Amino acid sequence: MSQIHVTATINGDETEFLCDPTETLLDVLRDHLDLTGSKEGCGSGDCGACSIILDGRLVCSCLVLAAEAEGRSVETIEGMAEGDKLHPLQEKFIEHAALQCGICTPGILVAAKNLLERNPNPSEEEVRYWLAGNLCRCTGYDKIIRAVMDTAAEMRGAA
Amino acid sequence: MPKDEFQARDFKIVGTRPLRPDGIDKVTGKARYGADVTAPGMLWGAVLRSPHAHARIVSIDTSAAEAMKGVKAVITRADFTYQPDDPGLADVLDNCMAGEKARYDGHAVAAVAATSKKIAHDALDAIKVEYEVLAHVTDVDEAMKPDAPVIEAGRQQENVPAGLSENVTSRSKYGHGDPEAGFSQADLVIERSFTTAATHQGYIEPHACLATLGADGQGDLWVCTQGHYMVRNTCAGLLGLDAGMLRVTASEIGGGFGGKTHVWIEPVALMLSRKAGKPVKLVMSRDEVFRATGPTASSSIDVKIGMKKDGTITGATATYRLQAGAYPGAIAFLSAMCGFAPYDLENVRTEGFEVMTNRPKAAAYRAPGAPMAAYPVESVIDELCQKLDLDPLETRLKNAADEGTKSAYGPTYPAIGLKATLKAAQSHPHWTAPLGENQGRGVACGFWFNFGGDTCVSLMVNPDGTVSLSEGNPDIGGSRASMSMMAAEELGVPLDQVRTIIADTASLGQNEVTDGSRVTFAVGLATIKAARHAIEIMKERAAMTWGIDPEAVDWHDGAAHPAGPNAGKFPPMTIKEIAAIASNTGGPIAGHHEVNAEGAGVSFATHMVDTEVDPETGAVKVLRYTVFQDAGKAVHPDYVEGQFQGGAAQGIGWAINEEYIYGEDGRLQNPGFLDYRVPVASDLPMIEPVILEIPNPGHPYGVRGVGETSIVPPLAAIANAVSRAAGVRLTSLPMSPPRVLAALKGQ
Numbered sequence: 001m002s003q004i005h006v007t008a009t010i011n012g013d014e015t016e017f018l019c020d021p022t023e024t025l026l027d028v029l030r031d032h033l034d035l036t037g038s039k040e041g042c043g044s045g046d047c048g049a050c051s052i053i054l055d056g057r058l059v060c061s062c063l064v065l066a067a068e069a070e071g072r073s074v075e076t077i078e079g080m081a082e083g084d085k086l087h088p089l090q091e092k093f094i095e096h097a098a099l100q101c102g103i104c105t106p107g108i109l110v111a112a113k114n115l116l117e118r119n120p121n122p123s124e125e126e127v128r129y130w131l132a133g134n135l136c137r138c139t140g141y142d143k144i145i146r147a148v149m150d151t152a153a154e155m156r157g158a159a
Numbered sequence: 160m161p162k163d164e165f166q167a168r169d170f171k172i173v174g175t176r177p178l179r180p181d182g183i184d185k186v187t188g189k190a191r192y193g194a195d196v197t198a199p200g201m202l203w204g205a206v207l208r209s210p211h212a213h214a215r216i217v218s219i220d221t222s223a224a225e226a227m228k229g230v231k232a233v234i235t236r237a238d239f240t241y242q243p244d245d246p247g248l249a250d251v252l253d254n255c256m257a258g259e260k261a262r263y264d265g266h267a268v269a270a271v272a273a274t275s276k277k278i279a280h281d282a283l284d285a286i287k288v289e290y291e292v293l294a295h296v297t298d299v300d301e302a303m304k305p306d307a308p309v310i311e312a313g314r315q316q317e318n319v320p321a322g323l324s325e326n327v328t329s330r331s332k333y334g335h336g337d338p339e340a341g342f343s344q345a346d347l348v349i350e351r352s353f354t355t356a357a358t359h360q361g362y363i364e365p366h367a368c369l370a371t372l373g374a375d376g377q378g379d380l381w382v383c384t385q386g387h388y389m390v391r392n393t394c395a396g397l398l399g400l401d402a403g404m405l406r407v408t409a410s411e412i413g414g415g416f417g418g419k420t421h422v423w424i425e426p427v428a429l430m431l432s433r434k435a436g437k438p439v440k441l442v443m444s445r446d447e448v449f450r451a452t453g454p455t456a457s458s459s460i461d462v463k464i465g466m467k468k469d470g471t472i473t474g475a476t477a478t479y480r481l482q483a484g485a486y487p488g489a490i491a492f493l494s495a496m497c498g499f500a501p502y503d504l505e506n507v508r509t510e511g512f513e514v515m516t517n518r519p520k521a522a523a524y525r526a527p528g529a530p531m532a533a534y535p536v537e538s539v540i541d542e543l544c545q546k547l548d549l550d551p552l553e554t555r556l557k558n559a560a561d562e563g564t565k566s567a568y569g570p571t572y573p574a575i576g577l578k579a580t581l582k583a584a585q586s587h588p589h590w591t592a593p594l595g596e597n598q599g600r601g602v603a604c605g606f607w608f609n610f611g612g613d614t615c616v617s618l619m620v621n622p623d624g625t626v627s628l629s630e631g632n633p634d635i636g637g638s639r640a641s642m643s644m645m646a647a648e649e650l651g652v653p654l655d656q657v658r659t660i661i662a663d664t665a666s667l668g669q670n671e672v673t674d675g676s677r678v679t680f681a682v683g684l685a686t687i688k689a690a691r692h693a694i695e696i697m698k699e700r701a702a703m704t705w706g707i708d709p710e711a712v713d714w715h716d717g718a719a720h721p722a723g724p725n726a727g728k729f730p731p732m733t734i735k736e737i738a739a740i741a742s743n744t745g746g747p748i749a750g751h752h753e754v755n756a757e758g759a760g761v762s763f764a765t766h767m768v769d770t771e772v773d774p775e776t777g778a779v780k781v782l783r784y785t786v787f788q789d790a791g792k793a794v795h796p797d798y799v800e801g802q803f804q805g806g807a808a809q810g811i812g813w814a815i816n817e818e819y820i821y822g823e824d825g826r827l828q829n830p831g832f833l834d835y836r837v838p839v840a841s842d843l844p845m846i847e848p849v850i851l852e853i854p855n856p857g858h859p860y861g862v863r864g865v866g867e868t869s870i871v872p873p874l875a876a877i878a879n880a881v882s883r884a885a886g887v888r889l890t891s892l893p894m895s896p897p898r899v900l901a902a903l904k905g906q
Contacts, residue, residue, distance in 0.1 A: 020275075020277060022277065023277075027276070030194075030195075031276075035188075036188070036191070036192075036194075036195040037187070037188015037189070038188070039192070039194075039363070039364065039413070040194070040365070040442075041363040041364065041365070041413075041445065041832075042445040042831065042832050043444060043445060044445065044831055044832070044833065046445075046831060046832035046833045047363055047445075047832050049363055076188070077187065077188035078187070078188050080187070081187055086183070086186065086187070090183075090186040090187065093182075093186050094178050094179065094182035094183070094186060095178065096797075097176070097179070097637070097797035097798060097800075097801055099182070099185055099186070100414075100635070100636040100637060100798070100801050100805065101362070101363075101364070101411075101412060101413050101414045101415075101635060101636065102181070102185030102186075102190055102411065102413070103192060103362075103363045103364040103411075103413025103414060104363050104413075105185050105186055106186075106188045109186060125841075127840070128840040128841040128843075129840075129841045131839075131840040131841075132839040132840050132841040132842075133839075134839075134840070135361075135363055135832060135837060135839065136363070136840075137360075137361050137362055137363055137414050137416070137805070137809070137837060138414055138636065138801065138805045139801055139804060139805050139808075140801075140804035140805050140807055140808030140838075140843060140846045141808070141840040141843055142804045142843075142845050142846050143797075143800075143801060143804070144840070145840065145845070
C-alpha cells in the first residue's frame with residue numbers, strides 16, 4: 001500500500017510526513033515525528049491522554065487519521081511552552097502538585113488551555129465537565145481542578 | 160523489630176511543599192514513559208490472545224505468519240525451552256505465554272515481531288490456532304463447588320477442608336478468643352453476606368517495554384514497572400539468563416497501583432528480540448490491559464458481629480472467598496488479616512479462601528485484600544449502630560485498637576493513629592453539616608500494614624559539593640522529591656543541592672518493588688542512613704584537615720564544626736569545602752546504605768462521605784468527602800494529600816461504577832474505558848484531606864506509608880452513606896443504578 005504525503009503545521013512549524021492510510025495522527029506524532037508527549041492510553045477516545053488542538057478544536061488524536069491533518073494546524077503539548085517559558089497552566093500544575101504519575105498531564109493541559117481560551121472564567125462545574133473526557137487515575141482531580149481555576153484567575157488578573 | 164529509630168526534631172525541609180523535581184519534564188511532554196523510546200533497527204511486537212475462557216491448545220500453525228514480508232520472529236510457548244524449577248515462576252511463564260491450555264479470555268498464545276505495527280498485527284491474523292473449548296467458570300462461588308470445571312488439578316494445599324472443588328487452593332485462618340461465646344454476650348448479632356466485583360487498577364499507561372537480548376545472553380530492557388529488579392529477576396528466571404547479564408531500566412511510570420508489580424509482556428519481548436536478533440518494542444492495547452493483566456480479586460464474604468447496647472463488640476467472625484484468577488495465589492489471607500485490624504476484640508476469627516477461576520491472574524491493587532475486607536465489617540458495624548441507635552464514630556472509638564492492643568491478625572500494636580483519625584472526624588465540621596432529602600452520611604475505618612523490605616541507596620557528594628542520590632524504586636507519586644528532601648534535611652544543605660535519580664539494576668543492589676507503601680518509609684530510611692554515612696566520612700575528612708579526632712567533630716547546617724571548645728578553634732568546613740579537597744583527603748565521598756527495612760508502621764484512616772441517591776434512577780452522587788489518615792510524618796504534604804485523594808477516588812469508583820462483567824461465554828464484556836467506567840472529573844467533589852501525624856517508632860523521622868490505606872475505607876463509607884440515604888442496606892458492589900434501584904424496590 002502506498003504512503004500518503006501530508007503537509008501540516010505542527011506547533012507552528014510546517015511539517016511534512018509520509019503515512020499509511022490506516023495510521024492515526026497519534027501514531028504519526030509519536031512514531032514518525034518523535035512527539036511522544038501525546039500519550040496513547042486507550043486508542044478509542046475514552047481517556048483523553050492524546051488530546052491535541054486541530055485547527056483550534058480539542059480532539060483525541062487517536063481518533064483522527066493522519067492523512068486528515070493535510071493543510072491543517074496541529075498543536076501538541078510540545079508546543080505549549082515558549083522556549084523555556086512555561087504556559088501559566090504548566091506552572092500552576094507544578095505549583096499545585098496537580099500531577100502524580102504525569103501520564104495524563106499533557107492531555108489535561110492541552111484540554112485546559114483550550115477551555116481557558118474559550119471561557120476565561122469557568123466555574124468549577126464547567127472545568128469538571130470540560131475535563132470529563134480526560135481520565136486521571138492518581139489525583140482524584142482535586143488539585144487539577146484547583147490548578148485550572150487558579151490559572152484562570154491569574155490570567156484574568158494579568159489580562 | 161526496631162522501634163527506637165524515631166527521634167523528635169525540628170525540620171527545615173521535611174514537611175514543606177517544594178516544587179517537584181520532575182515537574183517540568185512532565186508538564187512539557189518530555190518525560191519518557193514505557194512506550195516513548197525507540198532503538199536503532201527496532202521491531203514492533205504484538206501478541207495473539209485466546210478468545211476462549213478455557214480451551215486446550217491443540218495446535219498452532221505459525222508458518223503463514225513467518226512467511227510474511229517484514230515478519231522477523233514468531234514465538235509460541237515452544238520457544239521457551241528453559242523450564243523454571245520454581246512453581247511460582249512456572250506459573251508466571253504460563254501466564255505470559257500459554258502452554259497446554261488457554262485459561263482465560265485474553266491469555267497470550269503467540270507473539271510476533273515485525274518491521275511495523277501494522278505488519279505485526281496482520282501477522283497475528285495469519286496465525287492459525289486450533290482450540291478444544293473446555294467448560295469454564297468465572298464466578299468465585301461457582302468455582303468452589305465440587306462439580307465446577309477445574310482450572311488446574313493438584314494445586315490444592317492440605318489446609319483446604321474436604322468437599323470443595325480443587326479450584327480452592329488454600330485456606331488461611333486468623334484470630335483469637337471464642338466468638339461463639341462472644342455472640343452469646345451480645346444484645347444484637349447481625350450476620351450478612353456481601354459481594355464485591357473485580358476492579359482494575361486502571362493506570363492510564365498501558366504496559367510497555369523495549370527489549371534487547373543477544374545470543375551472548377546479554378540484554379537490556381526499558382520498561383514501565385513498579386519494580387525493575389523484580390522484572391530482571393523474573394525474566395532471568397524464565398529465560399535461563401544470569402541476572403547480572405540483564406540490565407533493566409525503569410521508565411517513568413504512568414500509574415501502577417500494584418498492577419505493575421508483575422510481569423506479562425517483558426519475557427515475551429525479550430524472547431522475540433533474541434529470536435529476531437533486534438530490539439523489540441512491545442506495547443499493550445487497553446483491551447489487552449483489561450483482558451490479560453491483573454484486576455483485583457472479586458469476593459464473596461460472610462460477616463457476623465455481636466454488639467452490646469453500649470456499643471461494645473463482643474464477638475466477630477468473617478469468611479472471605481477471593482478469586483485468584485487462572486493461577487493459585489490470591490490475597491484472601493490479607494483480607495483475613497485486615498478485616499478486623501482496626502478493633503480491640505476479645506473474640507475474633509477470620510478465614511480466607513483462595514479460589515482459581517477462568518479469569519486473568521489477580522494482581523495486587525492498592526492495599527490488596529484490605530478494601531473488600533473492611534467493606535463488610537464496616538457495613539455490619541454501621542447496621543448495628545443504626546439498630547442500637549448508637550453514634551457510628553463514638554462506637555468505633557469505643558472499640559478502637561490502640562498502643563498495646565493485640566491485633567486481630569496477631570501482633571501487638573506499637574503507637575498507632577486510629578483514635579486520632581476518629582477524634583479528628585468527630586471534631587470536623589463535615590460531621591455536623593446538615594443533610595438534605597435522599598442524602599446520607601457514611602463513615603468507615605481502614606487499616607493497612609505498610610511494608611519495608613530490601614532497599615539499597617547510594618549518595619554521592621560531588622566535587623562541587625552538590626549531592627547525587629541514587630535509589631532503585633520507580634517514582635510513582637513524587638518519591639524523588641521526598642528522597643531529595645530527606646537527604647537535604649539530614650545533610651543540612653539546601654534542597655536544590657540534591658538530585659535524586661532512579662538507578663538501573665546494574666547500578667545498585669537489590670530493591671524490593673514499589674509496593675506496600677514502602678518507598679517513603681524504607682527508601683527514606685536508607686536515604687537518611689546513607690546521608691549519615693556520608694556525614695561520618697566528611698567529619699573524618701574535616702578532622703584530618705584540622706588534625707583532631709573525628710569524634711571531636713560535629714555536623715550541622717551542612718558543615719563540619721569542632722564539637723566544643725576542647726576540640727580546638729577552627730572555622731566550620733562546609734560540604735563544598737570538604738568536597739573540593741576530597742581528592743587530597745582520601746578520595747571521593749559517598750555514603751550508602753543497604754537494609755532489609757523492618758519497623759514499617761501500620762496506618763489507619765477514617766473516611767466520611769455524603770451521598771445522594773436518586774430514587775427514580777438509582778444513581779448515586781458523591782456530594783462531600785473527607786479523609787482522615789495517619790501519615791506518621793508527611794514528608795511532602797502535597798503528595799500525601801494526593802495519595803489520600805487518589806485512593807478515595809479509586810474507592811469511589813469501586814463502590815459505585817467499576818466492575819468486570821463476564822458473559823455466559825466467559826469473555827470479558829467491557830474491556831475499555833467506555834464500558835468500564837472509572838470516575839471522571841464531573842463525577843467527584845473536592846476531596847478534603849486531613850493529615851494526622853502520629854510518629855512511626857521505626858523510622859528516624861516517624862514516616863509511615865501513606866499510599867494504600869486511603870483505598871480501604873471508601874467502599875464501606877460509601878455503602879454506609881448510600882444505605883442510610885436509601886433506607887435499605889446495600890450488600891453488593893458496585894452500587895450501580897440497577898442494583899440500587901432493585902434494592903429500593905425490594906424494600
